[in-house]
Amino acid sequence: MGLRHITLPESLYGENIVLANCVADDPALPSYIPDDYTAQYESTQHLLAAGYRQPLCFWLPESALATGYRRQGFEQAWRDAGRDLAEVKQFHMATGDDHYTDLASLLNAHFKPGKPDFDVLICGNDRAAFVAYQVLLAKGVRIPQDVAVMGFDNLVGVGHLFLPPLTTIQLPHDIIGREAALHIIEGREGGRVTRIPCPLLIRCST
Numbered sequence: 001m002g003l004r005h006i007t008l009p010e011s012l013y014g015e016n017i018v019l020a021n022c023v024a025d026d027p028a029l030p031s032y033i034p035d036d037y038t039a040q041y042e043s044t045q046h047l048l049a050a051g052y053r054q055p056l057c058f059w060l061p062e063s064a065l066a067t068g069y070r071r072q073g074f075e076q077a078w079r080d081a082g083r084d085l086a087e088v089k090q091f092h093m094a095t096g097d098d099h100y101t102d103l104a105s106l107l108n109a110h111f112k113p114g115k116p117d118f119d120v121l122i123c124g125n126d127r128a129a130f131v132a133y134q135v136l137l138a139k140g141v142r143i144p145q146d147v148a149v150m151g152f153d154n155l156v157g158v159g160h161l162f163l164p165p166l167t168t169i170q171l172p173h174d175i176i177g178r179e180a181a182l183h184i185i186e187g188r189e190g191g192r193v194t195r196i197p198c199p200l201l202i203r204c205s206t
Helices: 036-051 065-080 097-110 126-138 173-185
Strands: 004-006 022-024 031-034 056-059 089-092 120-123 149-152 193-195
Touching: 022 031, 031 036, 031 173, 036 065, 036 120, 036 149, 056 065, 056 097, 097 126, 120 126, 126 149, 173 193
Parallel strands: 004 022, 031 193, 056 089, 056 120, 120 149
Antiparallel strands: none
């Protein structure tokens, strides 16, 4: 379940409520969410430090709350490095799981002639990266020698099975759940959004 905005039923107001992986309009409600912005910012710094300069970004749907934070983090890191956003190719996935395969067509459109016009693919999540691996490897593209790939999520039970192992970002759902529970157990006061760090897992795809 992705980060989302919720409307709390009126019947729950007055109860000891804490939100996990979601936010509400009411600033008095405490919530614990991933720090998507900082995670994407720092992962972009990693890519820049590694020498990548021609990114192709395949973000999650624009309607996804996390997408805005992640894209903002990427763009800010790119600007802070003195780079021009005009040199970045950015696309959003359409809503619905069937549209993961749209990435195949997008990648094919960026082989000119026969070679990729990007040196790193930034994927909205690890599922998109899985599709990308199949397309790139089928074309004889070496990862990361020819094109690097960055994921997001560290999909449970899957991330380390990519060959080569996928560089990705860990969504800290376990910590979010623990902190939300401790908020109630410890009687923490005050309502605010607490952003939990998302560690960058540098493997072999970048």
